[in-house]
Each structure stands twice: as C-alpha cells, then as structure tokens.
Amino acid sequence: MITTGDIAQVRAIRWADPSLSWGLVPTMGYLHDGHLSLVRQARAENDRVAVTIFVNPTQFAPTEDLSTYPRDLERDLALLAAGGVDLVFTPDNTTMYPPGFQTKVTVEQVSRPLEGLSRPAHFQGVTTVVAKLFNIVQPTRAYFGQKDAQQTVVIRRLAADLNFNLEIIVGPTIREADGLAMSSRNVRLSPEQRAVATVLYRALHTAVSALRAGEHDSETLRALMRDTVAAEPLARLDYVSVAHLHTLAELDRVESGALFSLAVFFGNVRLIDNIVVEAA
Ligand code: PAF
Numbered sequence: 191m192i193t194t195g196d197i198a199q200v201r202a203i204r205w206a207d208p209s210l211s212w213g214l215v216p217t218m219g220y221l222h223d224g225h226l227s228l229v230r231q232a233r234a235e236n237d238r239v240a241v242t243i244f245v246n247p248t249q250f251a252p253t254e255d256l257s258t259y260p261r262d263l264e265r266d267l268a269l270l271a272a273g274g275v276d277l278v279f280t281p282d283n284t285t286m287y288p289p290g291f292q293t294k295v296t297v298e299q300v301s302r303p304l305e306g307l308s309r310p311a312h313f314q315g316v317t318t319v320v321a322k323l324f325n326i327v328q329p330t331r332a333y334f335g336q337k338d339a340q341q342t343v344v345i346r347r348l349a350a351d352l353n354f355n356l357e358i359i360v361g362p363t364i365r366e367a368d369g370l371a372m373s374s375r376n377v378r379l380s381p382e383q384r385a386v387a388t389v390l391y392r393a394l395h396t397a398v399s400a401l402r403a404g405e406h407d408s409e410t411l412r413a414l415m416r417d418t419v420a421a422e423p424l425a426r427l428d429y430v431s432v433a434h435l436h437t438l439a440e441l442d443r444v445e446s447g448a449l450f451s452l453a454v455f456f457g458n459v460r461l462i463d464n465i466v467v468e469a470a
Pocket of ligand 1: 216217218244246249316319320338341
C-alpha cells in the first residue's frame with residue numbers, strides 16, 4: 191500500500207497501467223466498519239482500490255466541529271493495509287486549497303433542503319472537494335455510504351451534470367448491534383448520550399412501521415418521529431423529514447418511495463440517520 195499526499199504521484203500510480211479499473215473510497219478518516227464495508231465492495235469490484243483521507247475544512251461552518259473532528263491516521267492506515275487497499279491519498283490543506291484557490295462547485299436544488307437548511311455551505315464544500323478528488327484519482331467507480339443519504343443524491347447529480355466518467359456506487363448504512371448508524375462522530379458521545387443515541391433509529395422505525403400499518407400522511411409520520419425524539423431528554427431535534435427519494439422535496443403523502451431522515455443533537459454532537467422506503 192502506498193500512502194502519499196502528492197497529486198502527481200497519485201496520477202502516476204493510477205495511470206501506470208490504464209487497463210486496470212480503480213475504485214475510490216473518499217473519506218475524512220477515523221474509519222469505522224461503514225467505510226471498511228465500502229472498501230471491501232470496492233476491492234471486490236475493481237482491480238485496484240484508492241482511499242482518500244482528508245478532513246475537508248470547507249464543508250464545516252465556523253461554528254461546527256472541524257477542530258474536534260476525530261483523527262487517527264496511524265490506525266486508519268493499518269485498517270486500510272489490512273483491507274487490501276493499494277493507494278491512500280492523504281493531502282494537506284495547502285495541496286487541496288493552494289494560495290489563490292477560488293473555484294467552488296455548487297449543485298443547486300438538491301443541496302438546499304434537509305442538511306442544506308441546517309448547514310447552508312456544507313454541500314458546496316463537499317461537491318468542490320469531491321470534484322477535485324474525482325479529477326485527481328480519476329477512478330472507474332466511486333463509493334459512498336447511504337448513511338449520508340442527501341450527499342449521495344447531491345454527488346450523483348454532480349457526476350451526471352459535470353460528465354465525470356465514473357460510476358457512483360452507494361453502499362448500505364452499517365449499524366451497531368443496537369441500531370445506531372456507524373459514524374466517526376459517535377466517539378464524541380458521552381456514555382449516557384451513546385446509550386440513548388439509538389433514538390434516531392427508533393424514530394425512523396416508528397414512522398416506517400406506521401406507514402406499513404397504513405398511515406400515509408407525511409405530517410403524521412413526521413410527528414411520530416418528533417415525538418419519539420422529544421421523549422428522550424438528552425436528545426435535541428434538528429429536523430425530521432419525509433421526502434421524495436430523488437428531488438428531496440417534502441412529501442404531503444407517501445404513496446410510493448420516500449426518504450425518511452432526521453438529524454439530532456446530543457450536546458454539541460450532531461448525528462443523522464435515514465431509511466429509504468422503496469414502495470409505500
Ligand atoms: O462523507 C464524507 O466523509 C465526506 O463528506 C467526503 C465525501 C469524504 C467529502 O469530504
């Protein structure tokens with residue numbers, strides 16, 4: 191496994207044999223089994239696998255957790271070497287954003303609702319860095335986790351609109367035994383917060399069960415999620431949503447597929463989760 195922060199070296203390795211397919215797993219490090227499941231999928235579907243580790247400052251607002259975002263490069267590299275990864279790109283901020291940098295990539299509509307309402311500049315930071323990573327690595331396939339549901343919609347739009355010559359693959363959300371979606375931020379929860387953080391998954395399940403029992407009114411389904419979170423004193427709701435799977439617009443009624451999602455604070459740790467319902 192080669193680890194480098196140098197763009198020219200990444201390109202030289204990637205194009206040493208143009209006949210080989212490459213899978214790319216972009217990450218911000220502090221890897222968990224959600225990332226590693228994407229690495230395993232990329233390993234199975236490509237000749238070579240590249241992982242990027244870069245805590246991208248432009249997708250964090252000044253009030254957010256950039257400085258406390260967990261980092262452990264040594265542990266990450268050991269996990270990736272054990273996972274059969276060929277190349278790890280670990281650029282620094284100046285490599286990604288050199289003096290004079292001034293270009294931003296914006297995906298308009300699907301960046302605005304949900305996370306976009308709470309984190310207005312977030313997706314512009316994500317799409318700018320992901321476009322750069324796509325151009326640097328030029329993978330055959332790029333892998334993202336369903337846990338960041340809106341991010342997958344935004345990145346599919348980015349790849350289609352800017353004609354990136356690659357396939358976007360979305361891997362399933364990987365959960366702890368009690369249902370909590372794996373996230374690098376989970377480590378920042380206190381033991382008490384961690385114990386009740388399952389409230390996201392419970393809220394989603396309450397709403398999906400009600401849908402399965404015949405409740406199609408989205409506002410009733412949202413209220414069920416709100417009430418579940420409100421019953422948990424350590425949790426503070428940011429938003430709940432029942433939205434169209436592709437436009438991400440809020441639905442009045444769930445008549446076919448829908449994205450059920452929510453964001454919840456525990457102290458200053460903000461977690462998100464979602465469930466996709468394909469048919470009502
Ligand atoms: O999902 C993430 O970890 C990040 O948003 C990504 C895609 C690596 C871009 O910084």
